[in-house]
Amino acid sequence: MTEPAQGGVQERGDVVSGPDAPENHGGDSARAPQMLPAPAAGAAQVHGQHGQHGQHGQHGQHGQVPPPPSGPPAWDGPPPVTANPARRRLLDEIKAMSNRVSIRWRLTLTYAALVFVAGVFLLMLMYVLAGQAIDAAWPGNILVPNINLPQSTEDTIKEYYLQTLADAIATARGELLRRSLPALLGVAILALMIGYLVADRALRPIKKMTATARKLSETSLAHERIDLTGPDDELKELADTFDAMLTRLNAAFDAQRRFVDNASHELRTPLAINRTVLEVALADPEASEDLKVLGRTLLGTTARNERLIEGLLLLARSDRELSVRKPVDIQEVAKTAIEQLTAFAAEEEIAVEYDLHPAPVTGDPVLLERCVSNLIENGIKHNMGPTGKVWVRTGIVGGGAVVQIANTGPHVPAYEVDSLFEPFRRLNADRVQSAKGAGLGLSIVRAIVRAHDGSVSAVPRDGGGLVMTVRLSVTGGTTGATQSAR
CATH class of the missing domain: 1.10.287 (Helix Hairpins)
Structure with missing residues (x-):
């Protein structure tokens, strides 16, 4: 690729779409950033300083010098006992797992646990009451027929009958437990199912409120309301x-x-x-x-x-909800914006390079064209003069329609990037630079993107400048990567 002497628009000869696109355009020192997710900013390390404070004693008598301290230092007790790291990690994992459980399942498990505990308590109560009923009906003695038998034989018969009856009672009580446990398990499963349905019905108004709030958060506070019907309760x-x-x-x-x-x-x-x-x-x-x-x-x-x-x-x-929604190809929108700004780029001596691929969306064509035009114009205005460049890319990345504009320019601190989207905010507050704009370009971009349920982000570019990325929802099918716009 040959760079023009006095700015203008350039196009790429070799087309590579997505993250594998080369960064070196024809041997130029400036590198076009890849259409990749921006890395997270590194965490700053803060080192504290600890001061040392001396202690001064007061002496009751003047002129006396206290003797130097002797003996071991004062003992403040044993060192603090640190928790077992493995145990703490296990507790943290259990706590994190419990936080991931939904309220519906919490209520369901609570209902089932209460029914199970109540069933166990009822089963134990029946077991005890059955034993007490048998003991109350116990005759206390065994009548043996009036037969002249030796005393030892009579005692043996009584012992046999008592043992047989005790075994029968124990067998009956054990059978009661064996038959009650499956019933208890079935009741617990039934309680789990009923508890899930009851929790779902109880949380249905909350789900409706959540869905309405989510829908309103994606629009401009339309006139839709929750309008919950039902009993006059807390929900x-x-x-x-x-x-x-x-x-x-x-x-x-x-x-x-x-x-x-x-x-x-x-x-x-x-x-x-x-x-x-x-x-x-x-x-x-x-x-x-x-x-x-x-x-x-x-x-x-x-x-x-x-x-x-x-x-x-x-x-x-x-900022308002869209009144016009039509099929729009971001590739054509970007191509039109570049053509309209060609003279301005040549006047500012900025080279514009582009790699355009189909990116169909649904929205307001006028607003989307203004959004892309503002981003490109912003990249031209805030640049480095004759050696500056602007890169424009469109395409499908990660299932979304993406337009990315990067430019060379002054270094932008990461902590000031978000403030650039506020109205009347500029990187340089000097009013001498006010001729470059009113400070509304990026604010308009953010408002348009939000109206189309999309997202816009900016990250500082290595070597200076910004990388602006707009992501919108894709509509219809795509034909994959195509050659650069001619």
Whole structure:
């Protein structure tokens, strides 16, 4: 690949899609980052300093020097006993496993355990009561027929009958236990099944609240509410409280959006009038040079104000729920954005390289085009001048449609990356750089991506600059990697 002398747009000749794409573009020193997940930032180590404090004694008599300390130091008791590491790991694993069990299964196991314990208690009670009933019905003696037998033979017969009866009683009680244990096991299994159904029914309102909250978190607080029906219990009170909170939040956000809309619309009219007056004044051939310099300065200020207001309008629009959803290919969106920014890249002497592959999604075509355009424009603006580069990639990565824009540029501290997505935030707070933008570009990108249920992330690039990655849900089938856009 040949790099242009004065910036512009470049395309790759050899196409490699995904993580195996080469980083060296035609021998250039700058390397295009791979479309891979960003590594986690390393943890900082903090070293503490321990001060040493001396102790000063007070002496009752003046002029006496206390003798040097002698003898062993004071004993503060045995060292603390440390827990067995293996035992602690086992306890931690058991605790982590218990935390992973859902509430439904906790309630189910609790119900089954209670029924099982109650069954065991009832079985033992029946065993004891059966023994007491047999003992109460025991005649106390055995009548032997009036037959003249030796005393030893009579005692032997009584002992035989007593032993036979005792064995029969023991056999009956053992049979009671043997037949009761399977019944107890069946009752425990039945209790487990019934407990699962009861827990599922009891937690059904909570599942409904969770599903509604998740749906609302993915949109812009639509007018959907939980609207839980049923008895006036604690769960219904919780759902009604949640609905009331959503209503108040929705009203507050609507008021904020209306204010932004109204303020932006009201400000556009006087700015348009000012721009027209200045253009007419500059077109006057009799205007002095000082007037023309002042007019051009005011025109630049007016243009920046118009961009600011346009950004506020777009930000207010992208924060709302999408009203238009159409099939869109991010590859075509990126290609259009690159073509529109070719002149701007040449003016800034920035080389734009791209590797575009199909990435079909569903969304608002206008907002998605503005999202990609803002990312590319941001990469061109905040760059290194004649030696700067911007890399644009689109495709399917990990089952999602991904557009990635990386650029050379100044070093960005990792702790400041998240703040760049806030409105009116720039890496350099110097107002001299305000001509580069109003500080709304990345805020608009984040709002558009959130409206499309996607995610946007930024990580510092090795050697300076940023790697911006937008991930959206894929719709339809894909044909795999294709050649770079021509």
